Amino acid sequence: MSRKKTLKSKGQTSPSTTLPAGRGKEQEGKSRKINSSGQALINGVILPNRPSLSNSSEFYDLAFKVMLVGDSGVGKTCLLVRFKDGAFLAGSFISTVGIDFRNKVLNVDDVKVKLQIWDTAGQERFRSVTHAYYRDAHALLLLYDVTNKTSFDNIQAWLTEIHEYATQDVVIMLLGNKADATQERAVKKEAGEKLAKEYGVPFMETSAKTGLNVELAFMAIAKELKHRSMKSPNHPKFKLHDYVNSEMKGTGCCRS
């Protein structure tokens, strides 16, 4: 019998919590300025006016909520642990109960972007819990397991659910995880690409085990969200698909 991943994380918030941006002490980089109205500017772009953060040890300019969703066992928790701690949770599978989150601050073109990443339980019985969190999500990483065809077949149902509960402009990215498991592969990379194209979402294969494309997936999301919230006529429009395609590392294998 597997143990359950505990969810009692410090500072856990209610579904309706909005994320304040913390600005302050760490005014790093010469392009960061304060204008006469007291607004922070980075490379001439005014940062959205948000309350400052008083009780956090990490400073940031923008904050966004990202959710990891997908069937149980596809590797959501492992992906988050790889990204946050650079480690892989090998061994027996411990299913998540409910929902939990971890924070990570990324430096995106001189802007500190905090991602509050919510790890949801893939099991059906927790679905009503996770539904409540969708509406505040700025981005969703939707995972399937390349060694598990059912998890891939269920992507359509996940997208239906996302469209029902999340906001219309939520950023969605499809990830085919466990790309390292070449012997057990059951879903071709091309199938993932085709499905993503059908739904107009960016796609990449990842591996929480080796770290393949893990940083890239979160960085791409952070860049997209940052560009959306700091629209500037002087900066060219950020194209998430183009960025992912240019940065992505392939797996060099696609047998099924």
Ligand SMILES: Nc1nc2c(ncn2[C@@H]2O[C@H](COP(=O)(O)OP(=O)(O)OP(=O)(O)O)[C@@H](O)[C@H]2O)c(=O)[nH]1
């Ligand atoms: N080979 C390989 N195994 C992985 C990878 N990611 C996760 N796993 C394994 O897959 C199993 C499930 O991983 P979890 O991260 O717990 O899955 P989950 O999606 O969080 O599952 P729920 O909490 O039930 O929703 C574990 O045994 C992991 O060690 C990966 O990239 N490669």
